């Protein structure tokens with residue numbers, strides 16, 4: 001992931017680079033983890049770019065780095081907003097890494113699911129303004145990442161699609177994926193789309209309200225910056241309290257049922273019938289390619 005931003009650099013060790021202006025003020029700080037890059041320039045707006053080829057699958061390692069990056073930005077008082085996008089052509093994120101859910105131990109499934117929950121709790125509950133610049137397809141977990149942001153701008157290419165397609169894989173989107181979806185598009189659209197496991201091409205996603213606007217791909221980052229500026233023009237405390245008011249019930253529900261949700265996931269994903277569905281789905285992806 002690639003994360004970039006400005007202001008007071010507070011990031012961890014590792015791949016840190018900090019530019020210094022003549023007066024000793026930091027110009028920008030870039031923390032390149034291996035799976036995403038992050039930069040925070042003077043504007044106080046970070047850009048986080050997923051860079052985990054081939055398709056930015058949300059593996060345990062990726063989710064961990066994502067959560068750590070969000071925590072670092074959240075704790076950096078100079079950072080007020082983050083734009084999330086991808087460095088890969090045509091793909092925002094392919095969703096949860098299916099290989100993390102296939103043929104692994106119960107302990108592994110537990111750790112993986114906790115990491116999925118952690119990422120969502122941090123992103124959906126973030127005090128920062130979060131804008132998703134969706135520059136490619138974004139199924140399932142990828143859609144969750146985009147939906148957890150405050151605003152979604154998608155490249156207007158009808159070949160790019162977004163949605164919670166879990167049902168197509170023979171799995172069930174958990175209640176907090178569903179709650180997030182309902183909060184974005186409303187109950188009726190969410191119900192139909194979830195039952196059918198629909199992946200919506202960008203123009204349809206826009207019509208349904210799943211994404212807020214479509215722009216030509218080359219204008220995506222420029223538009224994301226403009227939207228961010230509009231949201232940041234308001235006082236942070238008023239915006240943050242309003243965001244909390246709108247999202248708290250859904251966040252609290254997972255916090256209250258976190259262990260039960262992990263147990264449900266582990267039991268569900270360990271079933272031979274589910275393992276079989278996931279294996280068949282992976283085979284279908286590979287065959288489709290050849």
Ligand SMILES: CCCCCCCCCC/C=C\CC(=O)SCCNC(=O)CCNC(=O)[C@H](O)C(C)(C)COP(=O)(O)OP(=O)(O)OC[C@H]1O[C@@H](n2cnc3c(N)ncnc32)[C@H](O)[C@@H]1OP(=O)(O)O
Nearest residue numbers: 054057094095096097098099139140141264265268285289
């Ligand atoms: C009772 C209730 C209890 C609760 C139980 C909870 C149950 C679990 C809930 C789980 C929730 C969320 C699930 C997910 O997020 S699952 C992931 C869903 N994602 C998808 O369906 C997307 C699949 N991928 C694609 O459609 C395409 O790959 C793409 C993203 C459109 C890109 O297409 P492409 O042509 O550019 O690339 P492609 O050749 O298909 O793929 C390249 C290689 O990447 C592999 N791959 C793709 N997606 C994934 C993935 N999600 N995980 C792992 N690997 C993936 C693909 O197989 C190719 O590999 P290889 O090169 O052939 O080896």
